[in-house]
Amino acid sequence: MKTVKVYGPGCKRCETTAMLVQEVATKLGIAVDVEKITDPKAIAMAGVLATPGIAINGKLVHAGGLPDATKLESWLTC
Amino acid sequence: MSIDTSHPARPVRTGGYWHLGLAAFLALWWGAYHYLVPFSEWVTALVPVDRHGPAGAAIAFFVFDVPKVMLLLVLIVFAMGVLRSFFSPEKTRALLSGRREGVGNLLSAGLGVLTPFCSCSAVPLFIGFVSAGVPLGVTFSFLIAAPMVNEVALVLLFGLVGWQVAVSYLAFGLGIAILAGFIIGKLRLEGWLQDWVRDLHSGANIPAMADGERLTMPDRYRLGIEAVREIFGKFWVWILLGIGMGALIHGYVPEDLLVRIMGAEAWWSVPAAVIMGIPMYTNAAGVIPIIEALLGKGAALGTVLAFMMSVIALSLPEMIILRQVLTLRLIAVFIGVVASGILAVGFLFNLMF
Numbered sequence: 001m002k003t004v005k006v007y008g009p010g011c012k013r014c015e016t017t018a019m020l021v022q023e024v025a026t027k028l029g030i031a032v033d034v035e036k037i038t039d040p041k042a043i044a045m046a047g048v049l050a051t052p053g054i055a056i057n058g059k060l061v062h063a064g065g066l067p068d069a070t071k072l073e074s075w076l077t078c
Numbered sequence: 079m080s081i082d083t084s085h086p087a088r089p090v091r092t093g094g095y096w097h098l099g100l101a102a103f104l105a106l107w108w109g110a111y112h113y114l115v116p117f118s119e120w121v122t123a124l125v126p127v128d129r130h131g132p133a134g135a136a137i138a139f140f141v142f143d144v145p146k147v148m149l150l151l152v153l154i155v156f157a158m159g160v161l162r163s164f165f166s167p168e169k170t171r172a173l174l175s176g177r178r179e180g181v182g183n184l185l186s187a188g189l190g191v192l193t194p195f196c197s198c199s200a201v202p203l204f205i206g207f208v209s210a211g212v213p214l215g216v217t218f219s220f221l222i223a224a225p226m227v228n229e230v231a232l233v234l235l236f237g238l239v240g241w242q243v244a245v246s247y248l249a250f251g252l253g254i255a256i257l258a259g260f261i262i263g264k265l266r267l268e269g270w271l272q273d274w275v276r277d278l279h280s281g282a283n284i285p286a287m288a289d290g291e292r293l294t295m296p297d298r299y300r301l302g303i304e305a306v307r308e309i310f311g312k313f314w315v316w317i318l319l320g321i322g323m324g325a326l327i328h329g330y331v332p333e334d335l336l337v338r339i340m341g342a343e344a345w346w347s348v349p350a351a352v353i354m355g356i357p358m359y360t361n362a363a364g365v366i367p368i369i370e371a372l373l374g375k376g377a378a379l380g381t382v383l384a385f386m387m388s389v390i391a392l393s394l395p396e397m398i399i400l401r402q403v404l405t406l407r408l409i410a411v412f413i414g415v416v417a418s419g420i421l422a423v424g425f426l427f428n429l430m431f
Contacts, residue, residue, distance in 0.1 A: 008398070009201065040402050044205035049167035051199045064167065064194065067306075 001031045002076065007043045007053035008036070013066055015051040021054065024072045032076070096296045111149055120143035143321045143367050147234065151317075152306055154233040159305030162194040163298040167203055174212045174220070179263045182216040187255040190223030200399050205275060214271075215263015221254035221400075222416055226391040230309075234366040239373060247383060247428065254387075254419035261415055270408040272289060273338025313363055320364030324371035333375050340377035346426035347381045352417055355388025365389055380427030387420045 004021050008014025018036050025032040036044060046055060050064030054075070061075045110357070121141045127133040170189045174182060195203065200221065207217040227248060235243035293301075339346050369382050397409055 007202075040201040040205065041377070043202045044209065047206070049199070049206040050195065051202060053382050072278060 001033060002057055004032050004076075005046070006033045006034060006036050007046055007048045007055070007063075008038065009040060009043070009053040010036075010038045011051070014038075017052040017054065017066060020067065020069065021072060021076075024069060025076055028073060028076060030076055034062040079271075093295055096299050096427050098256070100299065106426060107149060107153060110145070114142065114146055114149075124223075129337070132329040132337055134329075136325040139207060139328040140321055140325040143324065143370075144318070145323060146237065147317060147363065147367065150233055150237045151230065152311065153308045154229060155309050156302040158229045159302030160298045162192060163293055163301045163382060165193045167193055167199075167206070171207055171210050171222070174207065174216055177213065177216055177257045179213055179215050183214060183219040183263070185221040186212075186216045186219040187227075187252050188258065189280065190255060191222040191227045191229070191252075193220075193224070195224050199401050200396060201313065204400070204403050208271070208275065213262075213263055214268055215259045217259075218262045218412065219255050219259025222258050222284075222391065223252060225393070225396070226255055226387060227251040227406070228310030228390055231366060231386065234363065235369075238366055238370045243379065243383070247387075249384075250423045250426075251387065251391075254416065254423065257343060258412075258415040258419055262411065265411065266355045266406055270405045270411075272405060273402055275403050309363070316364035317367075321367040324367035324369075327368065327371035328374060330373075331375055336372065337376040338383050340372065342380070342428040344381075345428075347378070348384050348428065350367040351381050351385035351424065352388040352392075352420050355385050356413075356417075358389045359367045378428045380424040380429075383427055384420050387416070387423065391420070392416060415417070 002025075002030040004025075006014060006018040006021060008017065014036070018034055021032065022034050025034075037046070043053070045049065046053065048062055048063045052066075054061055054067060054072075056075055062071075118141045122129060122134065122138045125134075125137055127137065129135075129138065150202060170193045173189065174186055177185065204217060204221065207220070208214060232244055235247055235333055246332060338344065340351075365386050369386055372382050373379065392413060397413070400412075
């Protein structure tokens, strides 16, 4: 089980990112727990400067813009 | 993460295709741009109206401006997308942290134009900057320059209105961002941040992101294409509406009316333009065709620029987002300082041109 945190104030891109994470994980058969973090303080504390940001098992892997699907796969599998 | 063992040979080859594709695209673009006038006259001639009457003028304006704006937009947004891939908020923050005011404001305003940034990231970015030791005034220079000097506005002004206006817009936009940030820094308003932001200020331990992987040129091209798709997906309605408005003004609004209410003689029109611009929020691409038409009808340049800057840089939605980290007083100072800067530009231009 991997915990994925998607950081973003709730804009459309952040929603899309969360959905994309779920989609890719399902495709790869990886169990994930996707959590959306919308509190600006929590976002800033995580070190995210540009939203949406993604952290997998506590490690920040992406910040700013929609992530690439193939990159998401590599983050989820490693 | 070490999956691609066959990687080294591949990027070079696809890179070649990408460069070729780009060259072909540029050639096509150049050709299309060249034939804009004959094309638009040809289309206008198909419509059974008098070319020199108001309807003919409006239609000609519309069918000329739509492809022209679209062509310019594709090129600029793509180029900016590629250019911006060399910058990131993290790098910018590293460059700015601990900078003194003055030089810091200058650098910050410049980086504000180049760093990829969307207004929904304003809050985390603000906190990230301030907590990493970027002075408040320098942070504000960034936050003002980012929306104020809009690259789309810049190139459309260049293409539709003229280079003098474009250069003045760039110079004064940066000037306002630098000066406003400097003044806000000098006012020592750190106490007016929301309490919890101030607590972070005292150097909380914020983790850095793992080093981003190196991007190849095709990656950067892809980011450029993504940027184009996003602008068109979001704003095409506004762009068409803006050009439509511009066309109506161009064809139907009588000249003496505009000169009376927006001419250089009417001093009150500058503050009125700024106030009108605050609640309005649209993309620069939607405003410029209106500006083109207004200028063509004798509106004063300063008044029109003030309106545009106010629409683009002072927007209610962004204020509402920033309210989470700033107290109302600090937001009021922010609006006051920026609005005064825009007013000054408006009056100055009406005097100069």
